[in-house]
Amino acid sequence: MIEISNLHKSFQGAPVLQGVNLTIADSERIVIIGGSGCGKSVLLRHIAGLLKPEMGSLKIDGQDITPLKERQLNPIRKKIGVLFQGSALFDSLDVFHNVAFSLLEERTLDDTEIRQRVSEVLEVVGMTGQEKKKPAELSGGMRKRIGLARAIIHRPKIMLYDEPTTGLDPQIADSINRLILKMSKNFSVTSIVVTHDMVSAYMVGDRIAMLSRGKILVSGTPDEIQGCPNPVVQCFIKGISDERDLGVLSASGLKRADLHAISS
Amino acid sequence: MSGFFETIGRGVVGLVDYLGHVTQVATESFQSLFTQRWRWRENVYQVYNIGVTSLPVVLLTGAFIGMVFAAQTYFQFHKVQMDTSTGPAVSIALSRELGPIITSLMVAGRVGAAMAAEIGTMRVTEQVDALRSLAVHPVDYLVAPRLIAMVISLPLLTAMSIATGIICAYVVSVEVLGIDGAYFLYNMRKYTEAEDIYTGLIKVFIFAFIIVFISCHKGLQCEGGAEGVGKATTEAVVNSSISILITNFFATMLLSKIIPP
Numbered sequence: 001m002i003e004i005s006n007l008h009k010s011f012q013g014a015p016v017l018q019g020v021n022l023t024i025a026d027s028e029r030i031v032i033i034g035g036s037g038c039g040k041s042v043l044l045r046h047i048a049g050l051l052k053p054e055m056g057s058l059k060i061d062g063q064d065i066t067p068l069k070e071r072q073l074n075p076i077r078k079k080i081g082v083l084f085q086g087s088a089l090f091d092s093l094d095v096f097h098n099v100a101f102s103l104l105e106e107r108t109l110d111d112t113e114i115r116q117r118v119s120e121v122l123e124v125v126g127m128t129g130q131e132k133k134k135p136a137e138l139s140g141g142m143r144k145r146i147g148l149a150r151a152i153i154h155r156p157k158i159m160l161y162d163e164p165t166t167g168l169d170p171q172i173a174d175s176i177n178r179l180i181l182k183m184s185k186n187f188s189v190t191s192i193v194v195t196h197d198m199v200s201a202y203m204v205g206d207r208i209a210m211l212s213r214g215k216i217l218v219s220g221t222p223d224e225i226q227g228c229p230n231p232v233v234q235c236f237i238k239g240i241s242d243e244r245d246l247g248v249l250s251a252s253g254l255k256r257a258d259l260h261a262i263s264s
Numbered sequence: 265m266s267g268f269f270e271t272i273g274r275g276v277v278g279l280v281d282y283l284g285h286v287t288q289v290a291t292e293s294f295q296s297l298f299t300q301r302w303r304w305r306e307n308v309y310q311v312y313n314i315g316v317t318s319l320p321v322v323l324l325t326g327a328f329i330g331m332v333f334a335a336q337t338y339f340q341f342h343k344v345q346m347d348t349s350t351g352p353a354v355s356i357a358l359s360r361e362l363g364p365i366i367t368s369l370m371v372a373g374r375v376g377a378a379m380a381a382e383i384g385t386m387r388v389t390e391q392v393d394a395l396r397s398l399a400v401h402p403v404d405y406l407v408a409p410r411l412i413a414m415v416i417s418l419p420l421l422t423a424m425s426i427a428t429g430i431i432c433a434y435v436v437s438v439e440v441l442g443i444d445g446a447y448f449l450y451n452m453r454k455y456t457e458a459e460d461i462y463t464g465l466i467k468v469f470i471f472a473f474i475i476v477f478i479s480c481h482k483g484l485q486c487e488g489g490a491e492g493v494g495k496a497t498t499e500a501v502v503n504s505s506i507s508i509l510i511t512n513f514f515a516t517m518l519l520s521k522i523i524p525p
Contacts, residue, residue, distance in 0.1 A: 050393050074399040088394035090386075102398045141459075150398075 001026055001160070002190070005097040008214075009042055014040050017053070017212030025156075030185050031205035033198070035236065039209050040194040041085070044160050047192060048082050048259070050071040052125040068198045072162045078102075081151030081189075085163040087143040089135040095122075095129035095146055121149040124186075125179060141172035148179060150189070159183060177203045198237055198259035210236065234255060289481045290473070292403040293411050300401075304407040314375050314410070315417030322421045323428045325370050329362055330354060330429025331436045336357075338441045347443050351452035354433040359460040361427035363442025365512055368471040371418060372504040379410060380500035384493040386475035392484065407480045411473070419465050426464070459523045461516040467515045471508050478504045 009022040016039040024030050027078065034040050045051040046058055049065050057064045065076055085113070089098050096118055097104070103114045122128050125145040135143060144164060151159065161180060165173035177200050184191050184204075184230065193204055201208055204221045208232055209219040218233055267377055337353045360389075380446050386392050392402050438445040482500040 045393075048393075048397050050396055070396070070401060073399075076398060077399040082394070084390045084394060084397075086390055088390035090391055090394070091389075102400075105400050135309070150394075154398075 001059075001061060002192075003057075003059040004043075004047075005057050006173075007043070007046060008050065008054045009039070009046065009056060010054060015214055016235060017046075019056070020211070020214070020216055021220070022209060022216050024153065024190060024192060027184070027188045029180075029193070029204055029206045031195060031201040031208045032211055033191045033196060033201055033208060033236065034211035040211055040216065041162050043211065044082075044162050044192065044194045047158075048160055049077055049078055062229065078154060078159045079131055081154070081156035083144065083147050083151050083156070083162065083164055087140075087147035089137075089143055089146055089150070091135055091136075093135075093136075094131065095127070095133050095138075096136065098146060099131075099149045099153055101150060106154075112183045114214075117153055118149075121153045122150075124152070124182070125149045126175075128245045141168050141176070144176055145171075145179070148176075150247060152183060152189075154220065155187070156189060158192070161191065162199075163195055165191060165197045170199075173200060174203075175199075180204045187194060198239075274276075285485065286324050286477050286481045287350055289403065289407065289484065290477045292424060293407050293477070296401065296404045296408040297411070300404045300408070302412070303405070303409055304414075305418075306405075307334050307412050310409045310413030311416055313378075313465060314371070316419060318371055318374055318417070318421055319424070322367050322370055323424055324364055326363065326425030326427075327432040328357075329366055330431070332364065332435040333429075333437045334433035335441065338437060338443065339413075345417075347441075348447035348451050350437050350443060351376075351434070351448040352455035354487045354492060355430050355452045355456040356460050358426045358429045358433075359456065359464045361464070361516075363429060364422050364464040364468045364471065365508070367422040367425045368418065368468060368475070368508050371414075371421065372508060372513075373476045373501050374416070375503045376475045377497045379476070379479040380482040380486070381493055384478055384486030387484060387486045387498045388489055388492060390396070402484060406484075407476065410480060411476045414472040414476045415427040415469065418475075419468050422465065422468045438479040459525070463516075463519050467512060470511060470515055474507045475504050476510060478507060485519075488504060 002022075002024040004020055004022045004024075007017050008015070008144060009017040020039075020043060023182050032043065035159050046053055047060075049068070053066055056066070060076055060079065063076065065073060068076070093101070095126070099118050099121060100114050103109055103117060108116070118131065119128070122130065125148050127142065127145050127149065130138075130142070130146070135146070159180075164176050164180065170178065180191060180193060181204055183189055191204070193233065195198070195201055205222055206226045207219060208222055210217045210225070212232055218228055218230060220228065225233065228234065334350055334354050336348060337350045341347055341349050341353070343345070360377055383392070386395075386406070392406075395402050434448060437443040437448055479500040482496040482503070487494040488495075
């Protein structure tokens with residue numbers, strides 16, 4: 001279980017997180033949505049132990065990770081897998097060494113077992129036979145898959161996905177969403193997905209939480225979020241920049257595309 | 265007037281903050297060297313990267329510094345009929361000062377820049393965070409192997425640079441300037457002592473730490489995309505070079521007390 005309470009973080013005096021409270025149950029799939037720059041990725045980095053908050057606590061399986069030093073965080077990090085927005089594959093290493101990285105560093109398995117584990121995870125992400133390629137030879141979608149393979153090879157209990165579908169075409173984005181679901185169902189991992197892609201949010205989330213002005217504004221099932229009367233939530237999920245348009249849509253029963261057609 | 269003091273104050277605070285961060289990288293590096301396992305494969309690769317690939321430029325620099333220093337020394341000594349003193353003058357200067365300083369500056373420019381750029385790029389593309397998320401301390405993986413490689417490579421590069429400089433100085437002195445080769449070698453051996461070599465190599469050992477800590481720190485602190493990487497690279501070279509020159513003076517003064525010239 002992950003328990004976040006009263007988490008605060010600012011950068012150069014500008015507050016980003018202003019008292020985030022959120023509890024995530026084991027095996028839950030939660031999607032955190034919110035506008036660009038609202039602090040979604042910052043929150044995710046706190047959960048991964050990559051950033052330290054100025055105030056508040058963040059407990060993973062009952063242990064507060066906020067006072068821990070860099071090396072003390074390593075046992076916690078072994079429970080967590082992170083898929084970075086840009087995949088963050090190591091440029092100098094080929095796919096095999098990228099995926100096997102944590103196992104090669106741990107040195108608890110022999111070469112044969114490591115090769116077997118790499119083959120297994122590459123099969124899970126649909127990238128069998130790509131071991132010798134360098135990251136520069138891969139497309140965006142392939143890089144995401146390899147990033148995912150690297151994150152899951154040490155069998156984490158918690159998976160963090162930072163904008164997993166950003167910059168991908170709809171079909172590839174769908175395949176990544178399906179992989180997130182597959183990971184969750186097959187390995188019972190707790191999944192935390194940060195995104196502003198609502199198609200992805202509805203598809204992968206058991207629960208959706210919206211971050212706004214440094215706090216969790218609302219949290220609920222995809223249906224509850226869609227029916228939420230809060231105009232900020234409705235504007236975001238419907239992709240409307242002007243709140244006045246929301247009233248027009250509600251009164252007329254039109255869709256957003258109709259509104260654009262009328263205004264043009 | 266208050267603005268002047270404010271500027272000075274900010275500069276001092278900035279310098280202390282910077283030195284604190286570099287010291288932190290240094291402390292973590294030593295902690296890594298003595299408490300974490302050594303990555304032998306990475307160490308060997310870095311020795312190749314830092315040492316072997318720097319060899320041509322370091323030898324070329326050593327050769328031309330030796331030749332030009334021999335020529336200039338001869339031009340002055342010839343006026344007072346001391347032509348054969350060119351040999352010891354060149355060998356002592358190369359061993360104590362020119363060899364260590366020129367080699368270290370060349371390596372700071374070539375390798376220090378590459379370290380800052382490589383680590384800086386990894387930082388801005390989240391690869392450093394990826395390392396941390398995989399429970400690997402960036403200092404263990406990125407700094408410690410470079411430190412080991414630099415401490416091995418730089419003294420060897422310096423020794424080779426000095427040797428090349430002396431050989432080239434001999435060729436120029438004997439073949440071009442007409443100094444008697446036997447006297448050149450005799451005087452060089454007579455006046456050049458082992459202490460001259462130690463002094464240079466001890467200083468180079470210190471410079472190796474300076475280059476790695478400053479360059480890796482710049483890379484690890486890099487922010488702001490391609491522009492940030494460029495800035496980190498430039499600052500790594502400038503700061504390393506200045507630190508080498510300043511440290512060289514104090515190290516020379518200190519070593520002159522311990523090992524009198």
